[in-house]
Amino acid sequence: MQPEIRRATPDDAEAAAWCHLLCWREAYDGLVDGAVLAERTSDLDRRIERWSHALGEGWIRWVAIDPDPAAGVEDRVIGFAAAGPARDDDAPTPLELFAIYARKAWWSTGLGARLLEVAIGKEPASLWVLEGNQRARAFYRRHGFHEDGTRVDEPFFGVPEIRMVRR
Template sequence: MQPEIRRATIEDAESAAWCHLLCWREAYAGLVDPGVLAERTSDIDRRIERWTTHIGAGRVHWIALNLDPAAGVKDRLAGFAVPGPSRDEDAPTPLELYSLYTRSRWWGSGLGARLLEVAIGKDPASLWVFEANQRARNFYRRNGFAADGAVVDDPFFGLPEIRMVRR
């Protein structure tokens, strides 16, 4: 059963926060130092607060609802995507994909492509991805993105990120 994609509401904040932290744990295992990953993905209350604040401020967050009736709060969402105006001073496009994640059980199902389509369509956009995250980089390449040479160090996880752009 394919997840249903819709815009998040404040009522979704707790499930979205769990999805966010669990996606990080699944996607970054093997990329981020295990101790750092455990510490950075342990504060569910802070993550709920961030989701609540952003959604309450009108920021668009797309969520993919897991339609399995047995799914609890931690597994209610299968993924999410967050677009918005570019935050870069040297923005190559006006639109940025801030985040796109799916739970590992949905990898390869087409859910990521569906979230990408809903979040930014075919519009030119930029995004930041960990340089070492080949799975994500390959996904974005398949969807028309290419590295533009910009590199920054992510302060939260301590890894280099590269910018990818779709013109």
């Protein structure tokens, strides 16, 4: 059974916050110092507040809903994506993919490609990815993105990020 992908509503804030933190734990395990990752993914209330604020302000976020109707709140949202106007002063494209995540159990199922399609379609876009996240970089390359040589130190997790661009 395929997960439903739809625009998030304020009612999704708690489940989306759970997904956000759990995706970070799963995707960044081994890429981010364990103590830093644990600390940065421990504040569920703050993450719920951020999701509630964004959705209440009308920001567009796409969520993938677990097809299992018995899934609890922490497993109801199994992936999400967000895009919007590029934030970089030297933005190579007008559109930026801000985030795309899927729970580990859904990796290699096509869910990431579906989320990418609803978030940006085939439009030119840029994104930032942890430099060491080879799995994500390979995913983006399969969808036409290439490293543009721009690198920054990402302050939240304390690891380098690189920019990828699809023209």
